[in-house]
Amino acid sequence: MAQALLSHYDLHARDLPWRGQRDTYRIWVAEIMLQQTGVKSVIPYFQNFLARFPDLPSLAIAEVEEVLACWQGLGYYRRAVHLHAAARLVMQHGDGRLPETLAGLLALPGIGASTAGAILAIGSGQRVPILDGNVVRVLSRVLAMEEPADSSAGRARLWEMADRLTPADRPGDYAQAIMDLGARICRPRNPECPACPWSSWCRACQSGTPMAHPRLMPKRTRPEKYQFTLLVVREGSVLLTPRPARGLLGGMWEPPGSPPEETWSAPDAQTLVHWIKNRHGMEVSSPTPLAPVHHAFTHFRLTVFPFLSDWLAHEPSGEARWVSLPVDAALPVSTLHRKVLARMG
DNA sequence: AATTCGGGGTA
DNA sequence: TACCCAGAATT
Numbered sequence: 491m492a493q494a495l496l497s498h499y500d501l502h503a504r505d506l507p508w509r510g511q512r513d514t515y516r517i518w519v520a521e522i523m524l525q526q527t528g529v530k531s532v533i534p535y536f537q538n539f540l541a542r543f544p545d546l547p548s549l550a551i552a553e554v555e556e557v558l559a560c561w562q563g564l565g566y567y568r569r570a571v572h573l574h575a576a577a578r579l580v581m582q583h584g585d586g587r588l589p590e591t592l593a594g595l596l597a598l599p600g601i602g603a604s605t606a607g608a609i610l611a612i613g614s615g616q617r618v619p620i621l622d623g624n625v626v627r628v629l630s631r632v633l634a635m636e637e638p639a640d641s642s643a644g645r646a647r648l649w650e651m652a653d654r655l656t657p658a659d660r661p662g663d664y665a666q667a668i669m670d671l672g673a674r675i676c677r678p679r680n681p682e683c684p685a686c687p688w689s690s691w692c693r694a695c696q697s698g699t700p701m702a703h704p705r706l707m708p709k710r711t712r713p714e715k716y717q718f719t720l721l722v723v724r725e726g727s728v729l730l731t732p733r734p735a736r737g738l739l740g741g742m743w744e745p746p747g748s749p750p751e752e753t754w755s756a757p758d759a760q761t762l763v764h765w766i767k768n769r770h771g772m773e774v775s776s777p778t779p780l781a782p783v784h785h786a787f788t789h790f791r792l793t794v795f796p797f798l799s800d801w802l803a804h805e806p807s808g809e810a811r812w813v814s815l816p817v818d819a820a821l822p823v824s825t826l827h828r829k830v831l832a833r834m835g
Numbered sequence: 836a837a838t839t840c841g842g843g844g845t846a
Numbered sequence: 847t848a849c850c851c852a853g854a855a856t857t
Contacts, residue, residue, distance in 0.1 A: 521852060522852095524851085526840090527851060530843085531842075532852090566853090567841080568839095599854090599855085602853060603853090604854090605854080622853070624851085673852090678851090737840085740840090825843095
């Protein structure tokens, strides 16, 4: 099966910017960016990131805020923080290069079993399996697996299958080939079974029901949450505050606001004036409401009600910055809050 | 074992 | 809309 896949890959491999060089740093950056993120979205970020941080030492000496700024809009910002932390670990406690063992890679933040496997297979030519979303879909179809692919038993069975199929010869090309297969042929919908080099081995293809796999555990519905945010303006600048380093949108900057909650009652102007004085010690003008912003996260939907005030008196207390408009790209701000800021026109 | 992390592409 | 994506960390 591996040989059939590799022969197909030799003819149809995608031309991607992180392919063609055996530079483990480039492969590492690409693998991190590609976690839960489509190839098309990653490509411009990858090019820009490599131009700004061309090698591991240049990443390690950078400030984490610079790294987050390069990451803004890509999502899952913890990945950027972990990537940066891992680079510093390698420079300070390692030999300046990525480990070339599974245990060594797994000890670094942001690298799990699948990413470690990809780095070792593609970067070092080691026979190590991967199990990403593509491989899950391909193998669960090959096996016509009935148990949920995201269950404990399902994952164990898929890892075992992935390991058994990985060849000692060209394991890196094999890893990329099976990901290409999942992306281009064994697609989530409308798989192109006649073009598949594995069709004769695939139980789902032979039974004509590839779309029935993978089966997944039932997932609960996403709740709707609401928050207000206050845009305080002073001489063409807006007040932004940093989010905690951990948790949702960790380390990104935002205008001050309430935490997202499922229960919602619209705040009146007096309440907001009180709230910002209590939080930052400022006097502001009576806030005017702007059009609400809708945004979808993985596990909840959010409606933001922005309000606009002019700064009147007292410097803001606590961690806060006056940021001139439009907000510079060097400051890490999430897509959500760039949408909110855009409400000011 | 379940939950928490974004954002965009796509049918 | 709902699902998917080169998943990992946390609890």
